[in-house]
Amino acid sequence: MREYKVVVLGSGGVGKSALTVQFVTGSFIEKYDPTIEDFYRKEIEVDSSPSVLEILDTAGTEQFASMRDLYIKNGQGFILVYSLVNQQSFQDIKPMRDQIIRVKRYERVPMILVGNKVDLEGEREVSFGEGKALAEEWSCPFMETSAKNKASVDELFAEIVRQTHTHREKKKKKKKEKSEKKKIVLEMWLFSACTFRPVLVVAYFLSGAAAGCRPAPAAGPGEEGFGEERSLPAWKSGAQAGTHHTHTPPRRDRREEKPRPPVRSPPPAATRGAPRRPPPGSLCKVGWLCRGVQPGELHILNWDF
Numbered sequence: 559m560r561e562y563k564v565v566v567l568g569s570g571g572v573g574k575s576a577l578t579v580q581f582v583t584g585s586f587i588e589k590y591d592p593t594i595e596d597f598y599r600k601e602i603e604v605d606s607s608p609s610v611l612e613i614l615d616t617a618g619t620e621q622f623a624s625m626r627d628l629y630i631k632n633g634q635g636f637i638l639v640y641s642l643v644n645q646q647s648f649q650d651i652k653p654m655r656d657q658i659i660r661v662k663r664y665e666r667v668p669m670i671l672v673g674n675k676v677d678l679e680g681e682r683e684v685s686f687g688e689g690k691a692l693a694e695e696w697s698c699p700f701m702e703t704s705a706k707n708k709a710s711v712d713e714l715f716a717e718i719v720r721q722t723h724t725h726r727e728k729k730k731k732k733k734k735e736k737s738e739k740k741k742i743v744l745e746m747w748l749f750s751a752c753t754f755r756p757v758l759v760v761a762y763f764l765s766g767a768a769a770g771c772r773p774a775p776a777a778g779p780g781e782e783g784f785g786e787e788r789s790l791p792a793w794k795s796g797a798q799a800g801t802h803h804t805h806t807p808p809r810r811d812r813r814e815e816k817p818r819p820p821v822r823s824p825p826p827a828a829t830r831g832a833p834r835r836p837p838p839g840s841l842c843k844v845g846w847l848c849r850g851v852q853p854g855e856l857h858i859l860n861w862d863f
Contacts, residue, residue: 559601561610562722564715565633567626567658569650570618572641573674576705578615581715586706593617595625604719611715626654630661635722636669637714640689642702643681648673648688655696668721670699672714677704 566574575593580586582598596615601608616622616629630636636658640647651671658667671693673684686702693700699717703710 559608559610560723561612562635562719563612563614563633564635564637564718564722565614565616565629566637566639567616567629567651567654568618568639569641569644569647572618572639572644572647573705574618574639575615577637577639577672577674577703577711577714578613580705580708581711582613584708586708592619594622602716602719604716604723609719609723611719613715626657627661630658634668634726635718636667637672637718638669639672639674640684642673642675642684643678645683648684652692666697666725668718668725669696670701670714670718670721671696673700673702674705676702676709677706 566578568574570592571590575591575596576587578596578598582600593615594617598613598615600611600613602611603609614629614633616626638651638654640651655669658669659665671689673686673689689702690700699721701710701714701717703714705711
């Protein structure tokens with residue numbers, strides 16, 4: 559059984575509670591009692607399909623307007639009610655619709671514009687044309703009802719169920735199409751990965767690029783061809799002069815080799831371990847170099863040989 563959450567919005571005294579109670583219980587409330595928040599639940603059958611309708615009757619006074627965002631966030635369908643005998647209530651309904659769009663973040667929200675108290679035709683302040691024009695501007699249905707006479711009350715809640723159901727089915731269809739598109743893209747990617755990647759690998763190896771057997775560049779004017787067939791002198795090939803030989807040298811690394819540092823020969827065995835003599839007038843820092851001399855002492859040494 560499908561469940562739908564409907565929120566009834568409007569200014570104070572327009573007949574929101576009277577419409578809801580008339581639909582749920584079939585009775586009319588004569589005395590006006592300002593509503594804070596009332597919740598109703600009823601099972602109905604719309605288009606041969608059983609449904610459960612959860613109705614939230616909200617407060618119309620401004621002191622509870624801060625709670626409206628929470629009502630709108632949890633609601634699925636909305637009934638915007640104004641009084642036909644009160645022009646100000648018709649003006650107050652416009653900011654509520656803007657608030658619904660702001661909270662829901664999309665334009666196509668299931669809602670119905672309702673002009674209540676049609677039984678007070680002699681006191682009408684809002685014409686039928688005004689309500690119809692506003693509903694066409696919002697692209698939503700428009701109805702005039704009477705909670706006292708139960709005029710179009712059942713049709714009102716049945717229509718909001720149809721609107722909510724249609725909107726839900728559209729969202730499901732859109733979500734399904736989006737998932738199918740993702741699935742198609744994934745299948746195409748897997749097909750391309752499984753089909754073209756082996757072909758590219760085989761082509762890579764057949765071209766010789768993987769083995770490093772790319773053809774060498776052709777020789778320029780005045781240069782010896784590298785990797786091309788070229789003649790060698792007879793003394794280099796070991797053959798007689800005048801004989802033409804072809805030779806294809808192996809590929810070499812063209813980078814210049816760094817010169818190796820010269821290898822120093824070890825000092826003679828006679829000089830190994832002999833202390834080096836400091837120059838005259840040097841500061842002796844190592845005591846074992848000069849016997850009897852403490853480190854840090856300045857000595858004038860003259861070496862005469």
